[in-house]
Amino acid sequence: MSFFNTQIKFASDIVAANISIIVILVAAVIYISLAKKWKVIWSLIRTMDHRKIGILYIAWGFIFFLRAGLDAMLMRTQLAFPNFHFWVFQGDKYDQVMTTHGTLMIFFVAMPFLIGLMNIAVPLQIGARDIAFPFFNSLSMWLFVIGGLLINMSFVMGGAPSTGWTSYVPLAVGKDIVGNGTAFYDMGVQVSGIGTIMTSINMITTILKHRAPGMGFMKIPLFTWSALITSILILFAFPVLSAALLILLFDNQFGTQIFSGEHGNPVLWQHLFWAFGHPEVYIVILPAFGVFSQVISTFASKRIFGYSSMVLSMLAIGFLSFMVWIHHMFTVGLGAFANVVFAITSMLIAVPTGIKIFNWLFTIRGGSVRFTTAMLYSLAFIPSFVIGGVTGVMQAVVPADYQYHDSYFVVAHLHYVMVGGTVFGAFSGFYYWWPKMFGYLLNDKIGKWQAWTFIIGFHMTFLPMHLSGLQGMPRRTFTYLPEDGLFEFNFISTMGAYLMAFSVLLFIWNVFYSYQKKERWGVADPWDGRTMDWAVPSPSSHIRWPYLPVVRDLENLWYAKEHGDGTLPFSQKEEKRIVVEKPTIIPLLLSGGFFTISFGLIFAVPLITVAGFMGTLLLMAWRSITYERSIDLYTSAQLEEAIRREEE
Amino acid sequence: MGVESNVENSTETLLEYSSPRKTAMFLFICAEAVIFGSLFATYFVMLHHLGDGPGPKEFFKFKEMILPTILLLSSSLTWYLAEKTLHVREKGKTLFFIGLTALLALGFLSLEMIEFLKNIGDGYTLGRSPFISSYYLLVGLHGCHVLFGILWMALLLVHVKTKGSTVANHGRFVSFSIYWHFVDSVWVFIFLLLYALGQFL
Numbered sequence: 019m020s021f022f023n024t025q026i027k028f029a030s031d032i033v034a035a036n037i038s039i040i041v042i043l044v045a046a047v048i049y050i051s052l053a054k055k056w057k058v059i060w061s062l063i064r065t066m067d068h069r070k071i072g073i074l075y076i077a078w079g080f081i082f083f084l085r086a087g088l089d090a091m092l093m094r095t096q097l098a099f100p101n102f103h104f105w106v107f108q109g110d111k112y113d114q115v116m117t118t119h120g121t122l123m124i125f126f127v128a129m130p131f132l133i134g135l136m137n138i139a140v141p142l143q144i145g146a147r148d149i150a151f152p153f154f155n156s157l158s159m160w161l162f163v164i165g166g167l168l169i170n171m172s173f174v175m176g177g178a179p180s181t182g183w184t185s186y187v188p189l190a191v192g193k194d195i196v197g198n199g200t201a202f203y204d205m206g207v208q209v210s211g212i213g214t215i216m217t218s219i220n221m222i223t224t225i226l227k228h229r230a231p232g233m234g235f236m237k238i239p240l241f242t243w244s245a246l247i248t249s250i251l252i253l254f255a256f257p258v259l260s261a262a263l264l265i266l267l268f269d270n271q272f273g274t275q276i277f278s279g280e281h282g283n284p285v286l287w288q289h290l291f292w293a294f295g296h297p298e299v300y301i302v303i304l305p306a307f308g309v310f311s312q313v314i315s316t317f318a319s320k321r322i323f324g325y326s327s328m329v330l331s332m333l334a335i336g337f338l339s340f341m342v343w344i345h346h347m348f349t350v351g352l353g354a355f356a357n358v359v360f361a362i363t364s365m366l367i368a369v370p371t372g373i374k375i376f377n378w379l380f381t382i383r384g385g386s387v388r389f390t391t392a393m394l395y396s397l398a399f400i401p402s403f404v405i406g407g408v409t410g411v412m413q414a415v416v417p418a419d420y421q422y423h424d425s426y427f428v429v430a431h432l433h434y435v436m437v438g439g440t441v442f443g444a445f446s447g448f449y450y451w452w453p454k455m456f457g458y459l460l461n462d463k464i465g466k467w468q469a470w471t472f473i474i475g476f477h478m479t480f481l482p483m484h485l486s487g488l489q490g491m492p493r494r495t496f497t498y499l500p501e502d503g504l505f506e507f508n509f510i511s512t513m514g515a516y517l518m519a520f521s522v523l524l525f526i527w528n529v530f531y532s533y534q535k536k537e538r539w540g541v542a543d544p545w546d547g548r549t550m551d552w553a554v555p556s557p558s559s560h561i562r563w564p565y566l567p568v569v570r571d572l573e574n575l576w577y578a579k580e581h582g583d584g585t586l587p588f589s590q591k592e593e594k595r596i597v598v599e600k601p602t603i604i605p606l607l608l609s610g611g612f613f614t615i616s617f618g619l620i621f622a623v624p625l626i627t628v629a630g631f632m633g634t635l636l637l638m639a640w641r642s643i644t645y646e647r648s649i650d651l652y653t654s655a656q657l658e659e660a661i662r663r664e665e666e
Numbered sequence: 667m668g669v670e671s672n673v674e675n676s677t678e679t680l681l682e683y684s685s686p687r688k689t690a691m692f693l694f695i696c697a698e699a700v701i702f703g704s705l706f707a708t709y710f711v712m713l714h715h716l717g718d719g720p721g722p723k724e725f726f727k728f729k730e731m732i733l734p735t736i737l738l739l740s741s742s743l744t745w746y747l748a749e750k751t752l753h754v755r756e757k758g759k760t761l762f763f764i765g766l767t768a769l770l771a772l773g774f775l776s777l778e779m780i781e782f783l784k785n786i787g788d789g790y791t792l793g794r795s796p797f798i799s800s801y802y803l804l805v806g807l808h809g810c811h812v813l814f815g816i817l818w819m820a821l822l823l824v825h826v827k828t829k830g831s832t833v834a835n836h837g838r839f840v841s842f843s844i845y846w847h848f849v850d851s852v853w854v855f856i857f858l859l860l861y862a863l864g865q866f867l
Contacts, residue, residue: 150686219693227686257697261704265803274792274799276708281717282796290704595679639821646834 145230165210244308306443478514
């Protein structure tokens with residue numbers, strides 16, 4: 019079938035994908051209609067509440083997590099046996115699945131999970147009424163969704179990107195690629211990147227400008243600190259990617275030859291990509307560090323050990339993250355001097371990270387530890403991440419890296435830090451903040467089963483990859499020969515991957531089970547919390563704090579518990595102009611405009627692109643003109659009255 | 667302009683309202699600066715990837731770019747006047763200076779389009795050589811920013827015309843000022859590093 023000059027072949031896998039998409043959509047529509055939830059959906063897509071936007075981030079991230087996880091299952095099945103032919107997933111199809119897995123997991127799973135948690139927890143922790151610009155918060159979220167949908171759609175619309183999540187040129191330009199894969203990657207990541215930059219601006223402004231009275235910089239909880247530093251990294255790293263993707267778009271669609279062709283420079287892409295790509299690694303790990311600091315301190319019932327060194331080491335990691343990118347390019351041949359400098363800076367990062375690891379351990383030491391599921395994930399994180407960190411230092415040794423480069427050793431390393439760090443952190447954060455998000459707790463017994471199966475499955479999957487990598491198995495290949503001696507390692511990996519998939523299903527089951535039971539519904543402070551996020555009702559209400567809470571200590575709630583009855587003191591200041599945004603559909607429509615622009619660029623239909631631009635600009639103007647009508651203004655007294663009315 | 671708007675315009679309210687916007691705009695400018703920085707870097711990497719195209723010395727017509735530079739830089743001044751007249755609530759003058767700024771920007775953009783069309787007429791198309799591509803990307807992106815600024819000014823014209831000197835309009839002016847002065851300063855770098863420096867490379 020021909021679709022906007024693009025051939026779509028209905029092979030068995032595409033048909034299966036199409037059928038499953040239709041079945042899922044129809045099932046969703048029927049369920050929502052039967053449960054009479056259309057009103058809920060309508061209010062959800064227009065929401066300006068930072069908690070609901072955070073939930074949407076995480077929900078969409080979870081959908082993409084399932085898709086990318088399915089890709090992982092397909093890959094592991096294909097790799098289970100030597101010379102195996104599973105369905106169609108060989109050659110280019112394997113590359114497509116592998117690229118989608120990587121791109122989705124990093125940009126559309128890890129990032130939204132963590133940004134979602136930031137959205138939920140940061141305003142509560144710093145005593146802000148909402149994120150600084152709720153409208154842009156919502157817009158960022160929908161842009162991320164659009165980007166993710168573009169990447170997901172590509173599989174059934176003429177071929178997914180197949181050049182790896184790094185999309186190296188010259189592979190990603192010119193006639194070598196099949197279909198529009200790279201264009202989908204380009205626009206999908208670009209659109210969600212715009213949203214991510216907006217989120218980072220929003221977060222930094224919130225944390226700098228909307229802290230409760232009394233909260234100096236050294237009284238900011240560690241999760242908020244991590245959100246601040248992450249946002250700064252996003253602010254300076256993502257625009258580099260935007261520029262690189264812009265050039266890639268021009269190379270692919272408008273005939274420029276900057277990255278390739280006779281006279282271009284392919285190494286420039288690598289520089290630009292990794293100048294973004296390495297900070298990106300810390301963008302997805304620092305918020306996880308913040309989650310662990312919060313969780314470990316809460317469940318060890320102790321103040322975090324070495325708070326200021328924790329902050330400083332995060333700042334150091336953030337700073338160093340911008341000067342290590344060459345370590346992804348040791349084998350390019352930039353010369354011994356460049357390689358040595360970047361080897362040293364790369365190894366340096368182990369120092370602040372080590373400080374953090376020891377501080378977590380010392381926080382646990384002497385505390386009365388409660389082994390909840392959130393804590394279990396945090397404890398599992400420490401050794402897993404240390405393994406990942408050590409293999410990272412091994413690869414920072416330049417001569418050794420020539421051996422590890424592009425082997426499964428690298429795959430093992432990156433999954434140890436991404437899964438062992440980021441995904442453990444995300445799950446830990448979900449279990450920890452679930453009551454703040456939804457008002458009920460996740461069942462701890464199922465949670466522990468889920469955590470243990472996930473942790474064991476994780477090590478089963480990725481530990482053997484170190485060994486297969488050292489045996490010389492190259493990454494991004496779809497099979498191996500029986501005489502390579504790789505079968506055992508790969509088979510164990512595949513079994514571990516299935517165990518992890520089972521664990522994810524267990525998590526979904528836990529969500530439904532706990533929702534039915536609604537154990538400990540509405541408990542504001544189930545964990546005996548220490549920071550201000552546990553001082554508001556569960557789930558947190560959108561309009562709150564007519565008078566802002568006063569911050570006296572880093573662990574403000576704990577301070578109130580120790581020096582009083584556990585209620586926070588509030589400021590007496592009567593505020594004259596409290597802005598609360600009314601719900602609006604414009605962010606969703608605007609993201610639709612971006613979708614139209616992307617669609618036109620991907621399929622090279624200028625008319626659609628122009629229409630998209632016009633629509634987007636008109637919507638922006640419309641928003642600007644109706645701004646005064648789209649906000650509610652309160653004074654403190656009026657807000658108090660409004661909250662009282664809502665409670666009734 | 668009754669009593670109520672006077673209360674709204676108290677210094678404290680203005681500061682409270684504008685301060686997060688200012689922060690956010692400066693952060694946005696940081697992001698923009700990184701994008702332009704990456705494209706400048708790309709330009710300098712591509713400086714010797716000429717293919718069969720011209721080098722910077724024959725390609726850039728320095729003298730033809732002086733007039734547009736003067737137009738764009740003076741638009742920063744007229745915008746400053748627009749902002750100041752809004753503060754003292756001289757609505758007519760504010761509208762005049764916004765219009766003048768937009769006209770200057772439009773003049774700049776037209777001259778740049780003429781330059782682009784001339785280049786294309788000379789056979790220096792987008793894909794001629796990586797060097798020329800990187801030039802078009804950098805200058806073209808800046809041109810898009812100017813165009814966006816003109817559209818933004820049209821919108822501000824409507825806002826000032828209908829609402830006058832309100833708190834929200836002050837906020838809008840704060841945001842646009844930062845944007846516009848940034849767009850101008852990027853042009854200074856383009857003018858110096860591409861057109862002026864190009865004469866000596």
